[in-house]
Amino acid sequence: MNSRWPRLGFIICLFLAASAALASSEQKLIFRSALDTPAAQYSQALLSEAYKAMGIPVEFITVPLGRSLIESNRGNLSGELARVLEATQSYPNLRAVPYVLFDTDVNLYVNQTKCAGCSFSTVNSVVYIRGAVILENMLQALPSDIKLIQAADTAAARQLYEQQKVDAALFVAYSLPEQPQGFDSMMQTLKTVPDYHMLHKRYQPLLQALAKTLFKLEADGTAARLRQQFGVASPKHQLQSHLSQPVAEFH
Structure with a gap:
């Protein structure tokens, strides 16, 4: 009692x-x-x-x-x-x-017609959403000759990629709903981390x-x-309800 x-x-x-x-x-x-x-x-x-x-x-x-x-x-x-x-x-x-x-997937899309076989570190140009911390930190590690193009939002980044104005597009917590028309596109998930x-x-x-x-x-x-x-998946790992500290990544 x-x-x-x-x-x-x-x-x-x-x-x-x-x-x-x-x-x-x-x-x-x-x-x-x-x-x-x-x-x-x-x-x-x-x-x-x-x-x-x-x-x-x-x-x-x-x-x-x-x-x-x-x-x-x-x-x-x-x-x-x-x-x-x-x-x-x-x-x-x-x-x-x-x-x-939710789990944040960092998805890289590469135009295989313009840049066949290119990876994250070998594309000529990539568009990303300005202010997405996880993307900006990852892009700092790229070679300096790769052209980085900022977009205000997901729709603007998608448009630049689908109009073939860039070799690649980097999205956070977003996947293209369909295959772009007019060229072959390959998607690769580079990283997955929890969002709070x-x-x-x-x-x-x-x-x-x-x-x-x-x-x-x-x-x-x-x-x-x-x-x-x-249409959002459950997190692969959820914290225990008694924990007071979040974690950056799950291994």
């Missing part, structure tokens, strides 16, 4: 700390709206459900992908919708919620309460329903 009181007290304290963190700052949390990819749209839908269950109002606004990290790190945005953990290395004011939203929701450090007291809510949505089938709706 008495063993229940420490756990109950912990839950009450967690709730009060989360409420205090929200009350002492904005009344509403503000995030960048989802990109035009299934994984991002799924994340926005799931997080909307989680914050609603917690009684916390949220708003999603249009912000360039690269700019949102800067504004989130400054605290002008409440955090990031979904990012890989390595983003916190360059933006140290962000804290990851210990719940895997992130909050500015002033909302740190919310992290565990939000993770607990997300695990509840996992348990009651809400997450599975939304994954089916948006």
Whole structure:
């Protein structure tokens, strides 16, 4: 009987700390709206459900992908919708919620008509989405003579590739829905890492309460329903619900 009181007290304290963190700052949390990819749209839908269950109002606004990290790190945005953990290395004011939203596949598409047999390090040109941290870090390792072309979003990158204006396209958490017309295309998954929701450090007291809510949505089938709706696969590995620290990669 008495063993229940420490756990109950912990839950009450967690709730009060989360409420205090929200009350002492904005009344509403503000995030960048989802990109035009299934994984991002799924994340926005799931997080909307989680914050609603917690009684916390949220708003999603249009912000360039690269700019949102800067504004989130400054605290002008409440955090990031979904990012890989390595983003916190360059933006140290962000804290990851210990719940895997989805697995991020980094997919390379190469035009085999223009660049037959080319690999990631031997293509002449590659388009990628500006602000995608995982892509930008990978591209730094490429030879300096490879032409790197930035696109504002997935649709713009796809258009450049399908119009054969570049040899290759690098996408994160996105796959072309069909084979491009007019040329042979080869896809290779270069890397897979987990994505997490992130909050500015002033909302740190919310992290565990939000993770607990997300695990509840996992348990009651809400997450599975939304994954089916948006066509997003379950993460290959999910954290244990008692863990307080996210991990960058699963081995």
